[in-house]
Amino acid sequence: MKALSEVHLCIIGTGLMGASLALALRGKVRHLHGIDPDPSAALHFDSFSADLNSLYNADVIVLAAPLRVILRLLPQVGALAPANALITDLGSVKAPIIAAMDQLPPRVQAIGGHPMCGKELSGAAAADPTLYHGCTYVLCAAERTSQAAISFMETLVRAIGAQPLQLAPEAHDQAVAHISHLPYLLSVALMLSAAEVDDERLWQLASSGFRDTSRLASSDVTMMGDVVTSNRAALLGALTRYAAHLARLQALLASEDDSALRAALEAARQARQAWLRYKGR
């Protein structure tokens, strides 16, 4: 692998994540090339094209499209990429992507990636050079991923201000079902409940608590639809576990077992405070 400062890097998909990556990598790579049918992020790149063939001389290729698009593009990118190119992605579910990476021709390298950051906004207009600062950036090796490819990605991840963390794809997908995909569906169900009541007073009284708890429901539906259906089994497991906790809270409230209810509220509060302390390390 070349050093980071020497690589021609190509980002395919220049929405929020891809355009933010370009801004974060400016001046840190030799050449930054963008590929997207929508040219709105073109100014953030040294060169830009709508044509996938324009990746022909890239050393590193980052797929920053929605999950299904990544899965569709991977074989094409594998065929077009020069020998020894490194292909990586930013997809939110890793097992299907790693399985597709294992099918790539042996003349290219591949490694999965998932930066644990984002916004409910989408598109290049929301791009932010600091989006990756301080985030955990998961790296998932495929069968043939070399140590050199892992080291290169760790350097790139640190260069954009993030922390690399190697995980098996299944471990990643289990974890994000609980802490990312489940919270999204909670927000969706909350908005659907409120919309069903459809009383103007609800909308008038809803404040910061509702705003935060419902924020993820504003996420891009194409992206999140791909994500939840691609992580179906793990997400169904997380949903079942969550629904059981919710049903228990409901039963305690209905049976007026207020001391057990308060104990559950206290356990949740302590778990969250412990997490905040852990993240504060």
Added chain:
Amino acid sequence: MKALSEVHLCIIGTGLMGASLALALRGKVRHLHGIDPDPSAALHFDSFSADLNSLYNADVIVLAAPLRVILRLLPQVGALAPANALITDLGSVKAPIIAAMDQLPPRVQAIGGHPMCGKELSGAAAADPTLYHGCTYVLCAAERTSQAAISFMETLVRAIGAQPLQLAPEAHDQAVAHISHLPYLLSVALMLSAAEVDDERLWQLASSGFRDTSRLASSDVTMMGDVVTSNRAALLGALTRYAAHLARLQALLASEDDSALRAALEAARQARQAWLRYKGR
């Protein structure tokens, strides 16, 4: 009623909400008196005491304690308050408070209040003079509440930067069950689920989406325990409606009916965008 600038105002309970109210009212009333066993907010007041009897010359008395404490204090405050004093509160559930206000002696006035703002933090150390800025402040009249008392409270509410909204207590309690107490229990169930899995990778990968969706689980348990048990019937109704939406999402995911699932995600997204536009008015 005296003009706002002429009143002796007494705040009972000087935690986050009471101390923030004192900061917001500085220079806008003649005298600001605080009552709390904990003197940590004393500097925000013209006078301060741990003794309830010290409210003897207050024109306006604000009960800013947890809900059960308000219900316990109301008869005492009604007995101690001077003739024509106005008693109000900041409690999050209004029907039980208005019922208790209806039992006060006829020589005092009373009106319920609930400012739709707050933080997951508690205590005077988190006090903020801008906490009430831009929030909807619900006013609930009791049986004998005079128009003069309503007008006075509307002036006070506008003076701290909030918008008054008159509602019947039952309408208020129904609405907050959906947009405040339900989101709290969602956050609690999310934290209990994650704590049950208890895998360090979860805590490592959890990011801004998890942080926001779980924020309310950090709320003060004494306060929120009172709130959810005091609004039991409305909250159980909201929980049942919410659980049905969650179960439908789970069924769509399990049956691989991805187009119906995407339609539900899209409906939730549009409902939230409509709310953001409504709040932006």
